[in-house]
Amino acid sequence: MQNTDLLVTHCRLEGIEEPQALLIADGHFQAIKAMRDVTPDELDACDIFDAAGQLVLPGLIETHIHLDKACIADRCQIQHGTLDEALTETARAKRGFTEEDVYQRGARVIEAAITMGTTWMRTHVEVDPVVGLTSFHAIRKLQADYAWGLTLEICVFPQDGLHNNPGTLALLIEALDQGADLLGGCPYTDSDPDAHIATLFDLAKRYNVDLDFHLDFDLDPSQMSLPTVIEQTLAHGYQDRVTVGHVTKLSAIAPTQLLNIAERMSAAGVHLTALPSTDLYLMGRGIEHTIPRGVAPLMTLKNAGVICSISSNNIANPYTPYGDASLVRQANLYANVAQLGTQDALGNCLAWVSSESARLLRLKGYGIKAGCRADFGLYPATSSAQVIAAVRQPSCGFKQGRMVFQRDQARLLPPAD
Numbered sequence: 001m002q003n004t005d006l007l008v009t010h011c012r013l014e015g016i017e018e019p020q021a022l023l024i025a026d027g028h029f030q031a032i033k034a035m036r037d038v039t040p041d042e043l044d045a046c047d048i049f050d051a052a053g054q055l056v057l058p059g060l061i062e063t064h065i066h067l068d069k070a071c072i073a074d075r076c077q078i079q080h081g082t083l084d085e086a087l088t089e090t091a092r093a094k095r096g097f098t099e100e101d102v103y104q105r106g107a108r109v110i111e112a113a114i115t116m117g118t119t120w121m122r123t124h125v126e127v128d129p130v131v132g133l134t135s136f137h138a139i140r141k142l143q144a145d146y147a148w149g150l151t152l153e154i155c156v157f158p159q160d161g162l163h164n165n166p167g168t169l170a171l172l173i174e175a176l177d178q179g180a181d182l183l184g185g186c187p188y189t190d191s192d193p194d195a196h197i198a199t200l201f202d203l204a205k206r207y208n209v210d211l212d213f214h215l216d217f218d219l220d221p222s223q224m225s226l227p228t229v230i231e232q233t234l235a236h237g238y239q240d241r242v243t244v245g246h247v248t249k250l251s252a253i254a255p256t257q258l259l260n261i262a263e264r265m266s267a268a269g270v271h272l273t274a275l276p277s278t279d280l281y282l283m284g285r286g287i288e289h290t291i292p293r294g295v296a297p298l299m300t301l302k303n304a305g306v307i308c309s310i311s312s313n314n315i316a317n318p319y320t321p322y323g324d325a326s327l328v329r330q331a332n333l334y335a336n337v338a339q340l341g342t343q344d345a346l347g348n349c350l351a352w353v354s355s356e357s358a359r360l361l362r363l364k365g366y367g368i369k370a371g372c373r374a375d376f377g378l379y380p381a382t383s384s385a386q387v388i389a390a391v392r393q394p395s396c397g398f399k400q401g402r403m404v405f406q407r408d409q410a411r412l413l414p415p416a417d
Contacts, residue, residue, distance in 0.1 A: 006374075006401055007042060010035060011051040013368065014384055022056065024374045027400030031370050049403070051378050054395060057350070057387065058367050059119025059375035060327045061357035064212070064245050064273045064311035066319075067106035067123040067142065068135035069094065073316045082285050083217060086318035087189065091160060094131045102138035109315055110142060112325035114149040115405045117377040117394040122153040122212070122361060124184050127175050128160055129167040136175050149404040153361070155212050157184025162199060164191035169199070176207045185213040187225045194228055201232045210241045210362070212273075216249040219283055219294055224249050226261060230268045239269030243360060245313075247272055248279050248294045250301075258300055266305035271360045274298055274352075275313035276334045278320045295337050298352065299345070309357040310334050310349065327353040332391050346385035374401035380409075 187193035283294025315323035358366040377394035
């Protein structure tokens with residue numbers, strides 16, 4: 001029998017009534033079996049943690065966040081809540097960024113995310129002549145320092161444009177040479193959106209890295225960059241390596257047009273991340289009644305075969321002046337916005353911050369099964385749908401079989417008799 005480092009007993013697995021046990025060795029699930037099948041030797045051979053009937057879910061995945069500009073709301077003037085204001089105020093604030101400043105703010109968010117059950121995160125990091133590689137270097141240090149609790153993937157991107165911002169392309173190349181994991185884009189801030197997209201596809205292919213675009217971030221569908229991204233994906237043979245975030249324009253088009261573009265996305269392997277907190281906050285400004293939600297319609301996209309995810313995007317900055325790094329809360333928010341209430345639909349919301357996010361990031365060895373990394377959380381719930389509906393946070397979490405946080409339950413203190 002292979003040595004087991006940890007045995008997690010009395011677990012609840014989705015759809016299985018009988019209590020289960022997780023046998024973990026070398027950071028991976030060695031076996032998953034019914035409690036009645038656990039042998040005395042297995043009970044005696046390793047450390048034991050009693051899950052006390054809690055639900056086991058795989059570690060949550062944050063597919064789109066900005067650690068470099070998190071927690072700066074207190075140094076910005078937020079008055080109108082528009083995208084233009086967010087871009088302007090953040091550009092002004094980042095002139096004062098230092099490596100230590102970015103590190104400390106990013107660490108606050110990472111630590112919060114770990115305690116909310118997140119074990120994998122893709123962060124976008126701005127690179128341009130104003131901030132240089134300062135934020136990138138800080139995030140690289142965070143990537144190493146917090147690997148014990150969270151795997152961090154770094155996406156460098158030109159937030160303020162590329163062709164209108166001389167020197168940015170050279171900095172992106174320098175960041176890729178220094179180990180950035182992938183490239184992002186933001187065509188709507190560029191003087192030439194189509195050239196922005198084409199340049200980044202060429203660069204991504206040269207370095208063999210994936211792409212993740214901020215895209216179509218308003219409610220005017222008369223001009224969209226998504227068709228260009230789809231065309232470039234096919235032209236470069238980049239199927240299943242391209243993600244687009246926001247794409248709020250999709251919420252403003254007719255169902256027949258939406259289905260058509262969803263089918264094209266699916267055929268091209270272009271994935272989508274919805275960012276409900278930011279998109280709800282910024283979209284619909286200036287509209288005085290019947291205000292649109294302005295959030296991408298994931299269920300329609302999913303039904304057409306598009307891989308989707310839900311993510312936080314920003315925390316405590318002009319784009320989103322709130323947030324606690326809880327992906328369960330983001331998924332619950334999306335369920336409210338999209339009016340999803342069935343057990344299956346709520347289960348989809350959980351998948352959009354876990355298993356579907358793993359597909360989007362092309363992760364291997366993810367899930368609750370033998371051979372996968374032992375990244376998981378225990379939840380005081382009976383199903384993934386209940387986790388989302390009741391915003392149940394994990395009581396504890398594990399990264400590669402090691403417990404990385406534990407949350408004390410609140411206790412009622414009634415008066416003594």
